[in-house]
Amino acid sequence: MAIEINGRPVEAPRDPRVSLLDLLRESEGLTGTKVGCNQGACGACTVQLDGERVLSCLTLAVQADGRSVTTIEGLGENGVHPLQAAFIDHDGFQCGYCTPGQICAADAMLREIEAGAPSYVTADLSAGRTALTRDEVRERMSGNLCRCGAHNGIVDAILDVAARRAA
Amino acid sequence: MTPFDYSRAASAADALRLAGQSGAMLLGGGTNLVDLMRKGVERPTRLVDVTGLSREIAETPEGGVTIGAAARNSAVAAHPLIRAHYPMLSRAILAGASAQIRNMATVGGNLMQRTRCAYFADAAGSRCNKREPGSGCDALGGFTRYHAILGASEACVATHPSDMCVALAALDAQVKVLGAEGERTVPIVEFYRAPDDRPDIETVLTPGETIVALELPPSSVAARFAYRKVRDRASYAFALVSVAAGVELRNGRIEAVRIALGGVAPRPWRAFKAEAALRGEAPTAEAFAAAAEAELAGAAPLPGKRV
Numbered sequence: 001m002a003i004e005i006n007g008r009p010v011e012a013p014r015d016p017r018v019s020l021l022d023l024l025r026e027s028e029g030l031t032g033t034k035v036g037c038n039q040g041a042c043g044a045c046t047v048q049l050d051g052e053r054v055l056s057c058l059t060l061a062v063q064a065d066g067r068s069v070t071t072i073e074g075l076g077e078n079g080v081h082p083l084q085a086a087f088i089d090h091d092g093f094q095c096g097y098c099t100p101g102q103i104c105a106a107d108a109m110l111r112e113i114e115a116g117a118p119s120y121v122t123a124d125l126s127a128g129r130t131a132l133t134r135d136e137v138r139e140r141m142s143g144n145l146c147r148c149g150a151h152n153g154i155v156d157a158i159l160d161v162a163a164r165r166a167a
Numbered sequence: 168m169t170p171f172d173y174s175r176a177a178s179a180a181d182a183l184r185l186a187g188q189s190g191a192m193l194l195g196g197g198t199n200l201v202d203l204m205r206k207g208v209e210r211p212t213r214l215v216d217v218t219g220l221s222r223e224i225a226e227t228p229e230g231g232v233t234i235g236a237a238a239r240n241s242a243v244a245a246h247p248l249i250r251a252h253y254p255m256l257s258r259a260i261l262a263g264a265s266a267q268i269r270n271m272a273t274v275g276g277n278l279m280q281r282t283r284c285a286y287f288a289d290a291a292g293s294r295c296n297k298r299e300p301g302s303g304c305d306a307l308g309g310f311t312r313y314h315a316i317l318g319a320s321e322a323c324v325a326t327h328p329s330d331m332c333v334a335l336a337a338l339d340a341q342v343k344v345l346g347a348e349g350e351r352t353v354p355i356v357e358f359y360r361a362p363d364d365r366p367d368i369e370t371v372l373t374p375g376e377t378i379v380a381l382e383l384p385p386s387s388v389a390a391r392f393a394y395r396k397v398r399d400r401a402s403y404a405f406a407l408v409s410v411a412a413g414v415e416l417r418n419g420r421i422e423a424v425r426i427a428l429g430g431v432a433p434r435p436w437r438a439f440k441a442e443a444a445l446r447g448e449a450p451t452a453e454a455f456a457a458a459a460e461a462e463l464a465g466a467a468p469l470p471g472k473r474v
Binding site for chain 1: 168170171172173194196197198201202205206214216218241244245250251254257258261262264265266267268270271401402403
């Protein structure tokens with residue numbers, strides 16, 4: 001088995017104490033994924049595991065063995081990702097520290113919407129697909145904090161990408 | 168983090184065998200356990216990864232639903248059977264944590280997350296009877312906004328933070344547990360023990376026992392329900408208080424009612440006194456207020472907390 005990181009197989013660490021976050025940054029040099037709180041409260045370390053957003057700080061690297069991991073480097077592999085472009089257009093950051101986690105989360109979140117997953121603010125649980133309103137984006141992105149307070153730009157950027165995809 | 172061995176359980180029987188080893192703990196999504204290990208609060212010498220066990224969500228012959236212990240919180244909340252038959256459970260799960268954490272966390276892990284408070288997590292600086300029985304409690308006289316008002320003991324006033332389990336308590340969920348003697352079923356309202364003088368022992372599970380599934384029986388109150396959560400910010404925060412409630416009306420009277428509270432007790436708190444006060448009554452604001460009074464007559468808020 002191996003951990004597939006952005007399409008490349010990587011051997012799982014021998015020491016099971018190594019978090020996925022530390023494996024990415026310290027062993028693989030993938031420093032796009034950021035260390036924020038390191039206790040599951042901020043979302044800066046968000047990556048995708050088999051396409052779903054998770055916190056790499058609370059994931060042991062050995063738990064990812066046999067699975068595929070996508071980081072911000074993977075999302076941006078084929079040039080600037082549409083979400084990256086939209087974050088620039090809408091001033092979705094100031095310092096940029098939370099941005100990789102925001103974008104990894106947003107990319108997976110848009111797939112959750114397409115799959116019909118409800119959120120806390122979804123009015124009708126029996127409806128198939130939920131319309132992506134501002135309130136929906138804010139609720140669904142609440143696991144990613146931005147201490148610069150760029151949340152309004154972040155929401156604009158995500159709504160912009162969703163609208164372009166729907167067009 | 169202290170060193171540990173890691174292994175994956177291939178089956179429930181395998182998990183039972185591995186969990187029986189000394190120093191072993193079961194690992195689900197890790198959202199609580201890995202954090203507590205990093206803080207030095209939990210120090211297992213073996214982790215048994217049980218995320219490969221059943222995550223099936225299916226109808227039972229009795230008309231209920233069974234949920235495999237490894238089903239992830241997000242998968243349960245989004246599942247058509249749960250949304251159609253137990254929307255209260257979807258609502259409660261979606262009220263908890265963040266999307267990332269719900270993607271990681273399993274149902275079994277949600278049940279087994281520690282009843283906890285900030286003083287419990289502060290291994291370096293605070294006394295805690297849950298971490299070290301008999302050592303004292305620095306929460307008393309401290310910041311108690313999130314602490315228990317019901318069912319606490321002199322030794323411990325920490326709360327169980329789950330939203331999911333509050334709905335499970337209102338839905339009379341049954342916890343299927345596998346042990347050396349075979350499988351047994353524990354009603355969720357009997358799954359957590361009172362803290363008394365041993366707040367470190369939180370459930371009725373015996374060492375090595377493994378949660379394999381949850382069973383939701385058919386519920387007459389599941390259709391007419393509400394899940395409400397009050398917290399310090401609009402999302403991604405523990406409950407100051409949450410309420411799962413469902414009623415069945417007949418001829419303008421409350422025929423059946425289930426109420427459970429979260430964030431106010433060491434366990435998901437089934438409000439039996441409030442339910443008793445409401446049964447047979449007309450569903451008026453006065454009746455609900457009297458029911459709340461009946462339940463909270465036994466509340467013992469710490470200084471700084473209002474009831």
